[in-house]
Amino acid sequence: MAPTAFDAERFRHEARAVVDWIADYWATLESRPVAPQVEPGSVRTALPAAAPERPEPLAAVLADLDRVILPGLVHWQHPAFFGYFPASTSGPSILGELLAAGLGVQGMLWATSPACTELETHCIEWLRHLLGLPERFAVAGAGGGVIQDSASSGALVAIVAARDRAMAMHPGRPLVAYCSVDAHSSIEKGLRIAGIDASRRRRIPVDAAGAMDVAALAAAVEADAAAGLHPFFVAATVGTTASGAIDPVPAIAAVAGRHGAWLHVDAAWAGTAAICPELRPPVVAGADHADSWGFNPHKWMLVNFDCHVLWVANRGPLVRALSMKPDYLRNAATESGAVIDYADWQVPLGRRFRALKLWMTLRMLGAAALRQHVRDHVAWAREFAACVAADPRFELLCEPSLALVCFALRSGDEASAALLGRVNAGGTAFLTHARVAGRYAIRLAIGGAITERRHVMAAWQTLADAAP
Amino acid sequence: MAPTAFDAERFRHEARAVVDWIADYWATLESRPVAPQVEPGSVRTALPAAAPERPEPLAAVLADLDRVILPGLVHWQHPAFFGYFPASTSGPSILGELLAAGLGVQGMLWATSPACTELETHCIEWLRHLLGLPERFAVAGAGGGVIQDSASSGALVAIVAARDRAMAMHPGRPLVAYCSVDAHSSIEKGLRIAGIDASRRRRIPVDAAGAMDVAALAAAVEADAAAGLHPFFVAATVGTTASGAIDPVPAIAAVAGRHGAWLHVDAAWAGTAAICPELRPPVVAGADHADSWGFNPHKWMLVNFDCHVLWVANRGPLVRALSMKPDYLRNAATESGAVIDYADWQVPLGRRFRALKLWMTLRMLGAAALRQHVRDHVAWAREFAACVAADPRFELLCEPSLALVCFALRSGDEASAALLGRVNAGGTAFLTHARVAGRYAIRLAIGGAITERRHVMAAWQTLADAAP
Numbered sequence: 001m002a003p004t005a006f007d008a009e010r011f012r013h014e015a016r017a018v019v020d021w022i023a024d025y026w027a028t029l030e031s032r033p034v035a036p037q038v039e040p041g042s043v044r045t046a047l048p049a050a051a052p053e054r055p056e057p058l059a060a061v062l063a064d065l066d067r068v069i070l071p072g073l074v075h076w077q078h079p080a081f082f083g084y085f086p087a088s089t090s091g092p093s094i095l096g097e098l099l100a101a102g103l104g105v106q107g108m109l110w111a112t113s114p115a116c117t118e119l120e121t122h123c124i125e126w127l128r129h130l131l132g133l134p135e136r137f138a139v140a141g142a143g144g145g146v147i148q149d150s151a152s153s154g155a156l157v158a159i160v161a162a163r164d165r166a167m168a169m170h171p172g173r174p175l176v177a178y179c180s181v182d183a184h185s186s187i188e189k190g191l192r193i194a195g196i197d198a199s200r201r202r203r204i205p206v207d208a209a210g211a212m213d214v215a216a217l218a219a220a221v222e223a224d225a226a227a228g229l230h231p232f233f234v235a236a237t238v239g240t241t242a243s244g245a246i247d248p249v250p251a252i253a254a255v256a257g258r259h260g261a262w263l264h265v266d267a268a269w270a271g272t273a274a275i276c277p278e279l280r281p282p283v284v285a286g287a288d289h290a291d292s293w294g295f296n297p298h299k300w301m302l303v304n305f306d307c308h309v310l311w312v313a314n315r316g317p318l319v320r321a322l323s324m325k326p327d328y329l330r331n332a333a334t335e336s337g338a339v340i341d342y343a344d345w346q347v348p349l350g351r352r353f354r355a356l357k358l359w360m361t362l363r364m365l366g367a368a369a370l371r372q373h374v375r376d377h378v379a380w381a382r383e384f385a386a387c388v389a390a391d392p393r394f395e396l397l398c399e400p401s402l403a404l405v406c407f408a409l410r411s412g413d414e415a416s417a418a419l420l421g422r423v424n425a426g427g428t429a430f431l432t433h434a435r436v437a438g439r440y441a442i443r444l445a446i447g448g449a450i451t452e453r454r455h456v457m458a459a460w461q462t463l464a465d466a467a468p
Numbered sequence: 469m470a471p472t473a474f475d476a477e478r479f480r481h482e483a484r485a486v487v488d489w490i491a492d493y494w495a496t497l498e499s500r501p502v503a504p505q506v507e508p509g510s511v512r513t514a515l516p517a518a519a520p521e522r523p524e525p526l527a528a529v530l531a532d533l534d535r536v537i538l539p540g541l542v543h544w545q546h547p548a549f550f551g552y553f554p555a556s557t558s559g560p561s562i563l564g565e566l567l568a569a570g571l572g573v574q575g576m577l578w579a580t581s582p583a584c585t586e587l588e589t590h591c592i593e594w595l596r597h598l599l600g601l602p603e604r605f606a607v608a609g610a611g612g613g614v615i616q617d618s619a620s621s622g623a624l625v626a627i628v629a630a631r632d633r634a635m636a637m638h639p640g641r642p643l644v645a646y647c648s649v650d651a652h653s654s655i656e657k658g659l660r661i662a663g664i665d666a667s668r669r670r671r672i673p674v675d676a677a678g679a680m681d682v683a684a685l686a687a688a689v690e691a692d693a694a695a696g697l698h699p700f701f702v703a704a705t706v707g708t709t710a711s712g713a714i715d716p717v718p719a720i721a722a723v724a725g726r727h728g729a730w731l732h733v734d735a736a737w738a739g740t741a742a743i744c745p746e747l748r749p750p751v752v753a754g755a756d757h758a759d760s761w762g763f764n765p766h767k768w769m770l771v772n773f774d775c776h777v778l779w780v781a782n783r784g785p786l787v788r789a790l791s792m793k794p795d796y797l798r799n800a801a802t803e804s805g806a807v808i809d810y811a812d813w814q815v816p817l818g819r820r821f822r823a824l825k826l827w828m829t830l831r832m833l834g835a836a837a838l839r840q841h842v843r844d845h846v847a848w849a850r851e852f853a854a855c856v857a858a859d860p861r862f863e864l865l866c867e868p869s870l871a872l873v874c875f876a877l878r879s880g881d882e883a884s885a886a887l888l889g890r891v892n893a894g895g896t897a898f899l900t901h902a903r904v905a906g907r908y909a910i911r912l913a914i915g916g917a918i919t920e921r922r923h924v925m926a927a928w929q930t931l932a933d934a935a936p
Contacts, residue, residue: 003833005558005770005841005917006545008491015490018563019483022570023476036582040806043586051594055834058563061827065567072583077474077572084580084796087818089572090473095486095526097569099533101772102490104545104557112552114504115540118511126519149617150816160661185792186817192789193628193815195663241796298818302473304569305820321660324653328552328709328902328911338508347661347815348618349654350555350766352773359529365471366523373473434796443796449473 003055014058021062022094025070026077026450033427034078036071043072074430079451080459083432085241085269085404086447089304092364096357097304107351110339111331117340120147120355123362124309127297130367131274134288137311139340145311146345147354151268151294152186153347154310158292159190159233161317162262166232169260176200176224179235180212182242184266187235200229208437209398210245212236218255231259236290238283239270242434242441244401246270249286262291268308271295273402276371279378300377300403300447301370303361307354310345319344377403377446380456384444387460393467397436403446406436409467413440422466429459471523482526489530490562493538494545494918501895502549503542511540542898547919548927551900553709553737553872554915557772560832564825565772575819578807579799585808588615588823591830592777595765598835599742602756605779607808613779614813615822619736619762620654621815622778626760627658627701629785630730634700637728644668644692647703648680650710652734655703668697676905677866678713680704686723699727704758706751707738710902710909712869714738717754730759736776739763741870744839747846768845768871768915769838771829775822778813787812845871845914848924852912855928861935865904871914874904877935881908890934897927 004010046068076087107116124145128137137143148154159177166175177196179187181203191201202224204217221231234256236247249265256263267274267283272295274283287293294310297303312318323344325334333339343349362370385400388407397406409415417433420442424430434441442463446456472478514536544555575584592613596605605611616622627645634643645664647655649671659669670692672685689699702724704715717733724731735742735751740763742751755761762778765771780786791812793802801807811817830838853868856875865874877883885901888910892898902909910931914924 003837005556005833006494007559008495011494011559011562012487012491014559015487015563015566016484018566018570019480019487022483022567023480025570026474026479027476038582040578040582040801040804041586043583044590047587047590051591051598051830052834053836055837056831058560058832061831069583069587072581072586073571073573074579074581076574076581084574087572087574088473089569091475091479091482092526094479094566094569094572095483098483098486098562098566099490101557101562101565102486102493103541104555104562104772105541106544106552106555106773110508111542113540113542113544114506114508115511115537118509118540119515119537122512122515123519130519150818152816152818156661156815163663185794185797189790189792189815189817193624193662195631241794304572305574305818306816322657324657326653326709328900329653333508336508347624347657348620348774349657350618350620350773362519363524363529364526365473366520368521369471369523432796 017058017062029075029078032075032078034080034430035074035424035427037425038072043068077449079448079455080429081448082444082446082459083430085299085445087298087305088300088302088447088449090302090361090365090449092360093302093304093357096360100353100356103353105353107353108343108349109329109331109334109341111333116353116355117342119359120342121340123355123358126362127309128311131271132280132284133293133311136288136313137293142314143312144315144340145309146342148308148310148346149306150308151184151266151296152189154294154308155186155235155264155266156190156193157318157322157346158262158264158310159194161321162233163194164321165262165317166230170230173228173230174200175232176202176229177233178202178204178217178220178231180204180206180237180247182206182210182240182245183235183237184241184268187266206245210240210243210436212247212252214248214251214255217252221255221259225259231261233262233264235264235266238265238267239401243398243406243436244270244404246282253286253289257289263289265290265293267293267295269296269299270402272297272300273374275367276374279402297358300374302365302373302449303358307358322346380453381405381446384456384460391464397439397441405444406434406441408439408441411468415468416440416442419463419467423462426462429462485526485530497543497546500543500546502546502898503892503895504540505893506540511536545917547916547923548897549916550912550914550927551898553767553913555766555773556768556770556915556917558770558829558833558917560828561770561772561825564828568821568824571821573821575821576811576817577797577799577802577809579801584821584823585810587827588810589808591823591826594830595777596779599739600748600752601761601779604756604781605761610782610784611780612783612808613777614810616776616778616814617774618776619652619734619764620657622762622776623654623703623732623734624658624661625786625790625814626730626732626778627662629789630701631662632789633730633785634698638698641696641698642668643700644670644697645701646670646672646685646688646699648672648674648705648715650674650678650708650713651703651705652709652736655734674713678708678711678904680715680720682716682719682723685720689723689727693727699729701730701732703732703734706733706735707869711866711874711904712738712872714750721754721757725757731757733758733761735761735763737764737767738870740765740768741842743835744842747870765826768842770833770841770917771826775826790814848921849873849914852924852928859932865907865909873912874902874909876907876909879936883936884908884910887931887935891930894930897930
């Protein structure tokens with residue numbers, strides 16, 4: 001007999017086995033090498049050439065997970081994962097994702113599942129208060145927030161809204177966009193997708209710490225405006241990927257404001273720090289002049305990927321740019337104007353119930369624990385940075401920014417790259433690199449769900465032991 | 469003491485409660501009204517104004533789920549959900565999503581988790597064989613496939629690749645895109661996002677069944693080319709949202725081919741039918757001339773949302789359009805050219821391990837059961853259509869297409885709309901509407917994971933009883 005797509009008793013039984021597998025995985029994470037040493041194609045060669053005709057038991061799948069998949073993973077939840085920016089999850093967040101999958105509802109329109117839309121709107125207001133973001137983003141006014149998959153998609157829809165607003169206001173004037181050379185690649189990618197030609201994308205230089213040079217921005221904007229172009233979009237970064245630098249958003253806002261440009265703030269990683277009042281001021285500075293402001297609870301707030309939150313000060317341009325209402329989507333609630341249809345705020349039409357994982361993380365961990373999580377990481381980063389500064393073979397390439405430390409060997413870029421390669425091959429810690437002030441930087445980004453102080457200190461010891 | 473972000477024993481315990489909650493939900497789905505009767509704002513008013521400072525127990529969250537959230541959901545997995553196109557999940561697929569959340573790895577680059585990329589490539593090859601799609605999409609050649617969140621995002625990246633290819637080949641020539649008036653709204657949305665002006669987006673008329681009029685397409689394309697414009701993109705639909713119509717893809721391909729336009733095939737819903745050899749020919753016809761071809765396992769193949777698969781015949785233009793490699797993403801594997809970095813095939817940078825749910829669904833259900841699932845639905849749709857045709861108050865607006873039936877009351881659009889409203893308010897079945905051949909159509913789309921023949925027959929009885 002063919003298996004049923006969903007059999008409640010079978011699901012109960014099998015899901016427990018998967019839950020146990022996950023719990024065991026986390027309990028043994030620390031004993032695994034953080035990153036694998038595998039050759040391209042090696043995973044595929046271990047898999048059968050065709051999908052099975054007949055059902056296979058869960059046990060066979062879990063066995064292959066252990067045998068084929070796990071040895072080919074970088075363990076992003078490993079306590080000694082310090083690469084890129086961590087994308088950390090948590091028990092409650094995993095349960096939220098499980099519930100979303102189990103419910104299987106669609107939140108593209110309010111009418112397609114009202115609670116899916118309203119819980120999202122509500123949790124985003126909770127977050128706005130937790131981060132201390134201004135009233136201009138409140139949904140009770142002209143603004144509001146939405147969950148996107150990633151900061152890339154958040155930036156893209158902001159760009160499209162800004163583009164269409166500018167074209168309506170200044171028809172025929174060529175549009176120019178600005179971000180720093182250290183802005184995330186997703187800004188440039190979003191501009192490309194939106195059809196902003198390379199000749200109209202300006203990369204503004206940064207200072208030694210990696211923050212945008214506002215004088216250079218102002219000069220570029222003035223020159224373009226004088227040439228008859230329209231400066232339509234400026235992206236500021238709060239916490240660059242390379243060094244965690246914070247662009248001077250208030251000064252950037254003043255430049256953007258003089259020309260009616262849309263100001264987008266990308267706080268993907270650093271945004272979470274705003275939940276701590278003592279860390280908040282530089283993170284939210286200038287937000288009261290931003291047209292859009294986004295951060296990723298899936299980076300440092302223990303909500304599993306994907307969960308980017310984008311706020312806009314005025315939802316009108318966003319909805320006008322992205323709303324499509326063919327006959328088959330028309331409904332009385334939409335026509336009443338009393339509801340949000342989040343499909344109008346994003347690229348895809350369909351959307352799953354991502355608010356559940358945000359809701360469960362906030363409720364089951366609580367705001368106080370999330371703050372402690374951030375504070376611990378910031379404190380450990382300072383400790384780590386002090387170790388670096390005290391070792392004459394090493395140097396800090398900039399002051400640590402929140403939970404990110406960028407450093408190098410004094411003996412040069414090649415030595416730093418070789419050291420990073422040796423440490424990562426050892427498997428007891430995983431760090432990645434960037435270019436900071438022209439130098440090859442080793443980056444230590446703390447953010448793991450189960451990372452403790454001892455893992456950070458052990459990573460330093462590993463680096464110190466492996467350094468020439 | 470603050471709660472730990474992940475405690476293995478607590479997770480084991482709490483996850484079992486969530487699993488039981490989900491199993492109970494599915495076991496009681498049939499007794500719930502499919503769609504709620506709620507007022508805008510009613511969910512939000514039942515929630516506290518601020519996130520809690522201190523952790524709350526899972527039991528409190530589950531109680532609120534029952535009290536506040538469930539009464540505000542449209543139950544998309546209800547066996548009597550026949551609206552839009554169903555987005556059906558399955559036990560194995562939910563487990564795949566749970567595993568992806570539990571592992572919490574990132575597959576943006578091959579190097580960031582090799583097995584995440586390779587399992588995706590492999591499962592997509594499995595699907596290519598199951599659907600009988602041509603070698604031109606094989607990753608061993610110049611093509612390949614990728615999981616996107618939705619058909620909207622798949623169409624967008626195809627449009628961007630086509631646009632950039634066309635601009636490189638025909639610099640300065642204004643670009644024009646084509647799809648039928650019944651193409652999904654996501655095609656128009658993708659063109660908007662990519663900056664293709666409304667004056668360069670042509671909507672081609674359809675025949676009485678809703679399929680594109682190829683003569684009209686050819687005339688529009690020739691006229692544009694004669695006027696010095698470049699026809700750069702044609703979207704054909706295999707299974708329109710309104711009526712399930714299948715555009716004549718081979719003839720459309722011939723028109724597109726004469727002008728070097730990119731041919732994108734949107735088979736989001738109907739694509740799954742190609743797993744059944746007897747249903748395959750019209751679904752894959754013309755695929756051997758398509759530049760991109762996409763379908764949604766998350767609609768009718770029991771893989772939960774989000775899982776759209778997009779194939780391209782030539783990955784070069786896609787990767788050139790979307791690849792960004794800042795310093796912090798550079799790595800030896802990428803530079804070797806021997807690996808796929810799926811971030812280069814999509815809008816976002818980050819990506820979770822979505823291949824797991826595809827893999828688990830294919831393995832734990834098996835291809836034979838997936839085929840039976842599709843065949844049952846097609847057979848039931850024909851039975852339902854026969855009931856409609858036999859009742860003198862009703863008429864079919866077109867022949868049923870696969871598992872979709874479009875029908876109306878002979879007494880007119882208002883009567884049909886009123887009937888649909890009454891049936892949906894009753895809560896025992898849920899259907900939606902569209903416009904077919906200028907008429908208000910009630911649509912019955914069969915696709916539920918636990919839908920049985922009796923649910924389809926009961927929906928007919930409900931309609932017949934409620935009809936004037």
